[in-house]
Amino acid sequence: MTTLNASPAPAPLLSVRGLRVQIPTRHGPLLALDDVSFDIARGEILGFVGESGAGKSLTGMAVLGLLDAPAHIAAGEIIFDGKPVHALPASQMRKLRGRRIAAIFQDPLLSLNPLLTVGDQLTETMCTHLPLTSEEARERAIDWLRQVGIPSPAERVDAYPHQFSGGMRQRIVIALALCAEPDLVIADEPTTALDVSVQAQVLELLRTQCRERGTAVLLVTHDMGVISENADRVAVMYAGHIAETGPVDQIVNRPRHPYTRGLMGSIPPVDSDAQWLQQIDGAMPRLASRPTGCAFHPRCAHASAQCVSTQPAPHQEADALVACWHPQQHAPMAEAL
Amino acid sequence: MKTLMLTARRWRHSDLAWSLGRSPEAWISALVLLAYLGMAVLAPLLAPQNPFDLAALDLMDARMPPAWVDGGQLKYLFGTDGQGRDMVSVMLYGLRMSLLVGVASTLLSLVVGVTLGLVAGYVGGRIDNVIMRAADVQLSFPAILVALLIDGLSRTVLPRAVHEQLSLLIVIVAIALANWVQYARTVRGVTMIEKDKDYVNAVRLIGMGRARILFRHVLPNILSPVLVIATLSIGLAVLTEATLSFLGLGVPATSPSLGTLIRLGNEVLFSGEWWITVLPGLLLVGLVLSVNLFGDWLRDALNPRLK
Amino acid sequence: MMLRFLLGRLANAAVVMVLVSMLSFSLFNFIGDPVSNLVGENATVNERDAMRHALGLDQPLPLQYLKFVGRAVQGEFGVSYRNIEPVSRVIASRLPATLELSLVAAVLALGVGIPMGVYAGLKPRSLLTRGLQVLSLVGISVPSFVTGIILILIFSIYLNWLPSFGRGDTVMLGAWSTGFLSASGWKSLLMPAVTLALFQLTLFMRLTRTQMMEVLRSEYIKFARARGLRERSINYRHALRNTLIPIITVAGLQLGSMIAFSIITETVFQWPGLGLLIIQAISFGDVPVIAAYLLLIALLFVVINTVVDLLYFAVDPRLRAQR
Numbered sequence: 001m002t003t004l005n006a007s008p009a010p011a012p013l014l015s016v017r018g019l020r021v022q023i024p025t026r027h028g029p030l031l032a033l034d035d036v037s038f039d040i041a042r043g044e045i046l047g048f049v050g051e052s053g054a055g056k057s058l059t060g061m062a063v064l065g066l067l068d069a070p071a072h073i074a075a076g077e078i079i080f081d082g083k084p085v086h087a088l089p090a091s092q093m094r095k096l097r098g099r100r101i102a103a104i105f106q107d108p109l110l111s112l113n114p115l116l117t118v119g120d121q122l123t124e125t126m127c128t129h130l131p132l133t134s135e136e137a138r139e140r141a142i143d144w145l146r147q148v149g150i151p152s153p154a155e156r157v158d159a160y161p162h163q164f165s166g167g168m169r170q171r172i173v174i175a176l177a178l179c180a181e182p183d184l185v186i187a188d189e190p191t192t193a194l195d196v197s198v199q200a201q202v203l204e205l206l207r208t209q210c211r212e213r214g215t216a217v218l219l220v221t222h223d224m225g226v227i228s229e230n231a232d233r234v235a236v237m238y239a240g241h242i243a244e245t246g247p248v249d250q251i252v253n254r255p256r257h258p259y260t261r262g263l264m265g266s267i268p269p270v271d272s273d274a275q276w277l278q279q280i281d282g283a284m285p286r287l288a289s290r291p292t293g294c295a296f297h298p299r300c301a302h303a304s305a306q307c308v309s310t311q312p313a314p315h316q317e318a319d320a321l322v323a324c325w326h327p328q329q330h331a332p333m334a335e336a337l
Numbered sequence: 338m339k340t341l342m343l344t345a346r347r348w349r350h351s352d353l354a355w356s357l358g359r360s361p362e363a364w365i366s367a368l369v370l371l372a373y374l375g376m377a378v379l380a381p382l383l384a385p386q387n388p389f390d391l392a393a394l395d396l397m398d399a400r401m402p403p404a405w406v407d408g409g410q411l412k413y414l415f416g417t418d419g420q421g422r423d424m425v426s427v428m429l430y431g432l433r434m435s436l437l438v439g440v441a442s443t444l445l446s447l448v449v450g451v452t453l454g455l456v457a458g459y460v461g462g463r464i465d466n467v468i469m470r471a472a473d474v475q476l477s478f479p480a481i482l483v484a485l486l487i488d489g490l491s492r493t494v495l496p497r498a499v500h501e502q503l504s505l506l507i508v509i510v511a512i513a514l515a516n517w518v519q520y521a522r523t524v525r526g527v528t529m530i531e532k533d534k535d536y537v538n539a540v541r542l543i544g545m546g547r548a549r550i551l552f553r554h555v556l557p558n559i560l561s562p563v564l565v566i567a568t569l570s571i572g573l574a575v576l577t578e579a580t581l582s583f584l585g586l587g588v589p590a591t592s593p594s595l596g597t598l599i600r601l602g603n604e605v606l607f608s609g610e611w612w613i614t615v616l617p618g619l620l621l622v623g624l625v626l627s628v629n630l631f632g633d634w635l636r637d638a639l640n641p642r643l644k
Numbered sequence: 645m646m647l648r649f650l651l652g653r654l655a656n657a658a659v660v661m662v663l664v665s666m667l668s669f670s671l672f673n674f675i676g677d678p679v680s681n682l683v684g685e686n687a688t689v690n691e692r693d694a695m696r697h698a699l700g701l702d703q704p705l706p707l708q709y710l711k712f713v714g715r716a717v718q719g720e721f722g723v724s725y726r727n728i729e730p731v732s733r734v735i736a737s738r739l740p741a742t743l744e745l746s747l748v749a750a751v752l753a754l755g756v757g758i759p760m761g762v763y764a765g766l767k768p769r770s771l772l773t774r775g776l777q778v779l780s781l782v783g784i785s786v787p788s789f790v791t792g793i794i795l796i797l798i799f800s801i802y803l804n805w806l807p808s809f810g811r812g813d814t815v816m817l818g819a820w821s822t823g824f825l826s827a828s829g830w831k832s833l834l835m836p837a838v839t840l841a842l843f844q845l846t847l848f849m850r851l852t853r854t855q856m857m858e859v860l861r862s863e864y865i866k867f868a869r870a871r872g873l874r875e876r877s878i879n880y881r882h883a884l885r886n887t888l889i890p891i892i893t894v895a896g897l898q899l900g901s902m903i904a905f906s907i908i909t910e911t912v913f914q915w916p917g918l919g920l921l922i923i924q925a926i927s928f929g930d931v932p933v934i935a936a937y938l939l940l941i942a943l944l945f946v947v948i949n950t951v952v953d954l955l956y957f958a959v960d961p962r963l964r965a966q967r
Contacts, residue, residue, distance in 0.1 A: 064870055098872030105870075110863035115885055115960070124881075125871045176871060474660050477949045479901035482941070489926040493934055494675055576787050583789045584911055585927055603793055603912070611797060618790040626785040633781070 012039035019076035047231030108169035112161035119157035167198035239295035246320030384426035439575035445513035450520025458528025572628035742917030753844035761852025783846030792912035809914035896952030
């Protein structure tokens with residue numbers, strides 16, 4: 001609920017509007033991301049959730065300016081801290097990366113250069129962006145290792161990546177992402193490649209470190225559990241579109257979009273005696289075979305002729321933005337879809 | 338047979354066919370290769386003269402330059418060699434021999450390597466150890482050296498007359514033995530992966546024999562990588578044979594390959610008769626170039642990672 | 645542990661040497677007359693009898709083999725049929741020619757091939773790269789003897805700039821005859837070295853380019869970009885270093901094969917090295933030389949392979965720490 005006399009909300013840190021990412025193929029150009037729009041406020045953790053192939057990682061890469069050719073931004077805007085960055089020349093984009101917008105990828109073993117010590121990798125990142133001498137950088141590197149929970153940091157700073165365990169490596173990756181003091185971190189499936197026992201710890205580290213520094217996070221994952229534990233707001237992605245965006249509580253407990261409802265219904269509730277897990281029939285369409293109109297209509301119980309013909313634009317429903325012609329309301333999650 | 342037809346049909350609609358259409362170097366080299374193959378196979382029909390028929394040679398026509406040079410005749414388009422043989426005919430038959438040895442040795446290499454690889458991968462244990470150890474040892478030496486030593490040693494060990502008779506076979510075997518390792522390693526790797534898969538365990542449970550399992554189930558999976566290796570290897574085999582023949586080893590002098598021709602031409606290079614060595618050389622380079630171009634394209638087209 | 649790895653490689657090396665020495669021994673003893681091999685074909689009857697006795701040709705085979713190995717280790721390989729000289733002396737006189745040729749060719753192949761490959765990997769779409777790609781394909785497809793012949797045609801026959809055979813004027817430095825110290829030495833060296841280097845050069849160029857492009861696609865490079873590291877650092881500090889590691893192994897092995905390929909080059913240019921020696925020995929049936937050459941070449945490759953393995957170890961920290 002918005003109050004009429006509230007002072008205008010501060011401008012979002014990141015604002016993506018109508019983003020379209022195209023991939024030319026031998027069958028013609030494919031639209032990997034279609035009309036994607038969302039905001040991230042300063043210090044906010046926005047969860048980006050959806051199945052593999054929905055386009056979550058691609059969105060992150062587009063924001064960073066690291067789309068793998070031939071994928072490119074065909075339309076839309078990406079505004080960071082008030083300035084458009086989607087068309088920046090490469091040299092300027094490089095200055096933003098690390099220093100203002102950072103990234104964390106899925107596999108920590110692959111993310112770290114095996115031939116350089118972790119200390120070297122940290123100091124290089126810092127010295128590239130911050131005015132530090134090499135001694136100062138090294139001091140800070142040791143300090144960072146301590147902050148992310150690496151024991152005996154002063155010795156370990158000269159160790160190589162393969163000498164750490166998976167969880168430790170991802171902590172180092174977090175340190176690398178944060179050491180140049182960015183305002184936004186794009187965390188692309190940061191715990192998917194880790195042991196389950198370690199996942200929660202690493203997420204907590206990420207969360208606390210970012211909260212402490214007021215760093216915003218775009219948390220990309222396919223795991224709803226991760227989202228509900230860590231995000232402030234959630235955007236649900238399906239087949240290159242954003243189905244629904246809203247505060248985490250609303251998305252998890254009172255979802256409006258049929259797809260989101262399907263997702264939430266497929267999580268076994270800890271405290272209920274539901275016998276069957278809900279499953280959405282069918283599968284998300286692949287990039288080359290997306291249907292017309294709303295991409296979800298073939299699997300939706302509420303689809304109508306309008307859904308087949310026209311792509312729904314996002315509209316406000318309470319605190320959420322929903323892209324659906326027939327958003328579901330009032331039905332508590334315990335009922336079947 | 339059915340597997341072949343299915344593969345052929347799948348191929349036609351596959352990415353491979355599309356990729357072939359899209360890249361000019363691929364289909365141009367494929368056409369050139371077909372042309373070479375045609376020339377080699379049809380040599381007896383295409384050659385204006387039979388270079389082995391001593392009666393047809395006229396020594397008066399010896400050492401004639403190609404037709405476009407002063408002193409040349411249209412009858413002998415590429416000139417003649419020291420014996421009066423027409424260069425076009427000699428080169429056609431030489432190409433035939435080069436391709437014969439190249440393809441035969443590649444096939445033999447393939448059979449030996451694939452068999453050893455299958456056995457090593459499937460049976461494992463001691464046999465695997467021995468085969469892989471042998472492979473490692475052989476890999477410490479460059480293939481051409483291995484081929485050269487096998488050929489050279491056979492020359493030293495066998496009495497002259499015996500060697501004369503067997504030299505063609507020896508060359509083929511020498512080159513084949515020099516190159517089996519790459520097949521064996523690849524096939525072994527794939528076999529080891531495949532043999533642990535559920536479907537193999539399933540048919541093993543119902544009592545299917547080992548050999549049958551290998552042929553019906555494992556073999557189709559190794560066809561693709563083996564094919565790429567084979568295509569790229571033919572070029573190497575042809576080069577190796579040419580090198581051996583140039584060095585005086587290789588095919589018998591009575592059925593010269595392009596390498597032999599280049600050697601013979603080299604001996605008269607300083608008398609100014611450049612065509613006797615250069616023209617076969619160009620033909621050889623054209624062949625190997627086309628094979629390499631095609632093989633490069635094939636390897637890239639079949640590489641899942643580059644897609 | 646590095647020690648265990650080293651022992652493993654040495655065991656491999658030993659196996660190879662034993663096998664080759666057995667082959668060499670069989671050649672020496674059973675092809676041709678071992679007595680003639682050792683005293684030469686022109687020896688007197690007394691010398692032959694003495695040698696027959698010393699050899700103990702009636703003794704059991706394993707013992708003969710050991711004696712053979714013992715002699716070989718001391719450099720005693722008998723007398724060459726062709727030259728009527730001790731094999732060891734023949735080999736020693738030809739060794740410098742091959743080594744100098746291979747060294748210059750190696751420097752050329754590495755010094756030109758690798759930088760070209762790095763450039764092609766960094767700028768895959770530039771015009772120069774496309775040209776290099778075409779040239780490299782030709783380089784791989786032209787056999788080295790054809791290259792050599794064409795070079796002779798152009799530079800010896802038509803232009804008359806460079807000699808087409810021999811080493812030119814050599815200078816003796818102790819037991820080593822070098823062609824490095826005279827102008828004619830270098831002139832004679834130029835074409836053979838280029839011929840020998842060409843194939844390897846294109847190989848290194850293609851290999852480096854492929855490796856470089858593969859590395860540039862890896863996750864840690866993507867992460868480095870995401871951290872905003874400078875392009876220069878990414879290309880050289882991160883990518884190049886990771887590219888060169890596997891190249892080192894190949895480089896070592898290729899340099900070894902250069903000794904093998906020198907056989908061809910030496911034949912084309914009549915370069916008086918080990919390569920030409922073995923070809924002459926084979927066509928002559930010079931068994932002592934062939935037997936000795938086998939042993940020598942096996943030793944050479946075994947040493948090269950072991951050194952390259954050790955090098956790999958020294959350079960890649962992941963292997964160093966392996967337990």
